[in-house]
Amino acid sequence: MKILFISLGCDKNLVDTEVMLGLLASRGYEMTDDERQADIIVINTCCFIHDAKEESIQNILEMAEYKKSGQVKVLIVTGCLAQRYRQEILDEIPEVDEVLGRRHMIRFRCGRPSIGRRAGHYTFDLNALPVSGAKRLVTTGGHFAYLKIAEGCDKHCTYCIIPKIRGNFRSVPMERLIKEAKELAEQGVKELILVAQETTLYGKDLYGEKCLHRLDGRVMQDCGNPLDPN
Numbered sequence: 140m141k142i143l144f145i146s147l148g149c150d151k152n153l154v155d156t157e158v159m160l161g162l163l164a165s166r167g168y169e170m171t172d173d174e175r176q177a178d179i180i181v182i183n184t185c186c187f188i189h190d191a192k193e194e195s196i197q198n199i200l201e202m203a204e205y206k207k208s209g210q211v212k213v214l215i216v217t218g219c220l221a222q223r224y225r226q227e228i229l230d231e232i233p234e235v236d237e238v239l240g241r242r243h244m245i246r247f248r249c250g251r252p253s254i255g256r257r258a259g260h261y262t263f264d265l266n267a268l269p270v271s272g273a274k275r276l277v278t279t280g281g282h283f284a285y286l287k288i289a290e291g292c293d294k295h296c297t298y299c300i301i302p303k304i305r306g307n308f309r310s311v312p313m314e315r316l317i318k319e320a321k322e323l324a325e326q327g328v329k330e331l332i333l334v335a336q337e338t339t340l341y342g343k344d345l346y347g348e349k350c351l352h353r354l355d356g357r358v359m360q361d362c363g364n365p366l367d368p369n
Contacts, residue, residue, distance in 0.1 A: 146187025160276035184220035
């Protein structure tokens with residue numbers, strides 16, 4: 140089966156998409172960038188600002204047309220819009236088979252009737268993040284990649300929806316990040332861009348102090364300095 144991924148929004152969302160791509164590729168699924176060839180379409184959405192919300196909804200509606208024609212067997216919406224408006228999407232867009240919030244990862248397999256609302260004979264499981272075990276499928280061209288070092292935010296600013304969608308600030312353990320950085324370097328990545336909602340707070344929740352400088356040093360030391368093209 141062929142799967143099309145549409146990733147919208149920020150670079151952190153793109154990392155989530157790459158994790159899902161890697162997981163599915165490890166299970167033998169074929170990726171496509173042509174919606175006319177896709178059996179399954181997954182849209183990783185954003186809703187940080189109004190324009191992002193509109194873009195996500197428009198993409199869902201456009202892909203729903205392929206579901207109507209019978210060309211696409213399964214249409215799944217995930218990401219931030221899915222976290223915030225799950226029931227509204229299910230109620231308003233009947234072509235959508237499942238809506239998975241930010242705290243879930245998708246795993247597909249053929250088999251018995253799905254636990255999803257309208258997913259036909261395709262089956263997928265929900266697994267709480269974080270998910271490890273499969274290498275990310277990098278989509279940024281190979282020479283650089285994003286490394287997401289934390290999730291969420293504790294600030295709860297009145298103008299920002301991020302804490303309600305992505306939860307409170309949670310650092311990714313350093314050893315896990317080092318392992319991921321090594322795997323990316325082995326794939327030929329020369330430049331790692333560290334991303335989070337607030338990168339400077341990295342490690343405070345896990346180690347009792349800000350540890351971004353320690354993480355940088357470990358990446359340089361353990362990965363053979365991926366920032367050095369030589």
